Amino acid sequence: MKLDAPPRILAVAGLCAAILVGFVINEGSARATGQEVLLSVEGVDPRDLLSGHYVQLAFNRRLDPGEQCPRADPTWNWTALRARGDIYVVAGGASSSAGVEQVGPVTVRASYSCSPPSPADANRPPGESGVLHLDLGIDRFYVSQAEAQRIERALAEQRSDSKRRVLAIVSIGRDGIARLKGLVIDGRRMELNWL
Numbered sequence: 001m002k003l004d005a006p007p008r009i010l011a012v013a014g015l016c017a018a019i020l021v022g023f024v025i026n027e028g029s030a031r032a033t034g035q036e037v038l039l040s041v042e043g044v045d046p047r048d049l050l051s052g053h054y055v056q057l058a059f060n061r062r063l064d065p066g067e068q069c070p071r072a073d074p075t076w077n078w079t080a081l082r083a084r085g086d087i088y089v090v091a092g093g094a095s096s097s098a099g100v101e102q103v104g105p106v107t108v109r110a111s112y113s114c115s116p117p118s119p120a121d122a123n124r125p126p127g128e129s130g131v132l133h134l135d136l137g138i139d140r141f142y143v144s145q146a147e148a149q150r151i152e153r154a155l156a157e158q159r160s161d162s163k164r165r166v167l168a169i170v171s172i173g174r175d176g177i178a179r180l181k182g183l184v185i186d187g188r189r190m191e192l193n194w195l
Contacts, residue, residue, distance in 0.1 A: 031179045034171035037081060037088040037106060038184065039134065041168045043155030055151050056140040057168060061089060063130035069114030070132070078176065079112055079134065080104025087167060090132055097176060109176040110136045136170065136178040141192060154185045 040061045063069070076093035080103035083089075090112050091104030100107045117130040143151070151166070158165040169182040169189070182191040 027179065030173040030175070030177070031171045031181055034173040034179065035106060036181065037170050037172060038086060038167045039170055040087055041155075041166055041183075042158070043152065043166075054140045054142050055148055057138070059134040059136055059138075059168065061132045061134070063114075063117060063132060065129065067117075067130070069116050069130055070112075072112060072114055074111070074113075076100075077109060077111055079108050079110040081106040081108060090134060106172060107176055108136065108172045108178050110134055110178060138168075138170070138178060138180045141180060143192070147190075151183065151185065 039059055041057045042060045043055075043057065070090055070092050072093060073095075076095050078095065078097055078100035079093045080091040080100045081088040082091040082104045088106060092100075093112060094100035094103060097107060112132060112134045114132045115130050118128040154165050165186055167184040168180060169184060169191075171179045171181045173179065180192060182189060184190070
């Protein structure tokens, strides 16, 4: 028995829609049940004229005075995080989930790189602080124009002020994947609700 083209097309479209709905529900569940951590962020360019109002984030953290970079290896694809005050910071990394569990309590599929602090000299007494960049696979998200501009202002003010004004709320699932949940801007929580 041969089906006509319209019923086959409808069946394929229905199957595709069901797969998409299942994917959205699965991601929403993983985001809701994952371990929530706060990470420091810096802004990149929050708006792209050709693709709407995206906020682009960089998970960078300036090292404290006297703090050195954690040991890093470009082959590591797992990172351990540990709490430091109200945020989480990189504790180290490993090439496997089992290996990174020995380094720190919160494990995530991510890599990191670190620029060490520059030494102080006669011309620059304090020296430049080091910067640690965490690559979680999260780089941008879409928000309304008003929200994008609000976030842009907070990130720009944060550049000229040493105080953290914007933090990312990240959910780390049992699978080790980091999912962006929202932002904390000036102490106020902003949830990203896609559903």
